[in-house]
Amino acid sequence: MKTLKFLWMPLVMTMLLAFTSFRDESKETERLHEAANVLKEFDKMKESIPHDLISEYKGIVIIPSMINAGIGIGGKRGKGVAIVKLDDGSWSDPVFVTLTGGSIGPQIGVQAVDLVLVFRHKGALTKVKNGDVTIGGDISAAAGPVGRSTSANTDYQFRAEVYSYSRSRGLFAGISLNGTSLAIDKAANRAYYGDNMSAQDIFNDSKSTAKAVTDLKNTLATLD
Numbered sequence: 741m742k743t744l745k746f747l748w749m750p751l752v753m754t755m756l757l758a759f760t761s762f763r764d765e766s767k768e769t770e771r772l773h774e775a776a777n778v779l780k781e782f783d784k785m786k787e788s789i790p791h792d793l794i795s796e797y798k799g800i801v802i803i804p805s806m807i808n809a810g811i812g813i814g815g816k817r818g819k820g821v822a823i824v825k826l827d828d829g830s831w832s833d834p835v836f837v838t839l840t841g842g843s844i845g846p847q848i849g850v851q852a853v854d855l856v857l858v859f860r861h862k863g864a865l866t867k868v869k870n871g872d873v874t875i876g877g878d879i880s881a882a883a884g885p886v887g888r889s890t891s892a893n894t895d896y897q898f899r900a901e902v903y904s905y906s907r908s909r910g911l912f913a914g915i916s917l918n919g920t921s922l923a924i925d926k927a928a929n930r931a932y933y934g935d936n937m938s939a940q941d942i943f944n945d946s947k948s949t950a951k952a953v954t955d956l957k958n959t960l961a962t963l964d
Contacts, residue, residue, distance in 0.1 A: 775956055797858045803857075806820075854906065
């Protein structure tokens with residue numbers, strides 16, 4: 741019986757590890773689906789993100805249901821994904837990220853906000869490794885223009901390094917991002933892509949065929 745016990749133990753451990761990996765990956769899969777849904781919901785709105793902005797800019801961060809809370813001292817916390825445009829014009833596989841920040845001032849309450857950040861240059865995202873990037877410090881962010889296309893306004897030029905869009909309960913909601921830190925979610929990336937894939941590897945080399953990844957990239961391509 742002891743022999744059988746020792747024979748079964750490796751198999752049981754393998755099954756437990758596989759189950760744990762599946763559970764971890766399922767959380768990230770859900771995050772990818774939520775990110776795709778945020779893009780779809782934004783595009784349904786009359787004051788949507790201009791398609792020509794996404795076409796011209798090189799990176800995008802999507803944070804579904806970011807918590808924006810405060811009682812005198814406020815805080816922001818959310819998990820999402822970052823995607824950059826490759827040299828051939830296609831979109832990279834998504835890298836999992838976190839966004840964290842705080843603020844001081846008269847505020848009270850808790851709000852769940854869908855947040856989209858559109859980056860002029862992809863370097864702000866691809867160069868984030870062990871540290872993070874501070875919005876309002878390392879890079880500036882401005883409230884983005886709205887409307888499916890800005891071509892009707894010939895005097896308008898996209899100039900900000902980052903344009904931000906936030907939505908709460910189906911309406912656009914202004915939100916301050918100064919001092920907010922964007923960081924790579926290494927644990928989520930390991931759970932979804934494996935230990936050997938860094939954020940840079942995912943941006944540059946990953947070609948995932950997972951349905952959640954494909955759906956997100958296809959959704960983004962429809963806005964490009």
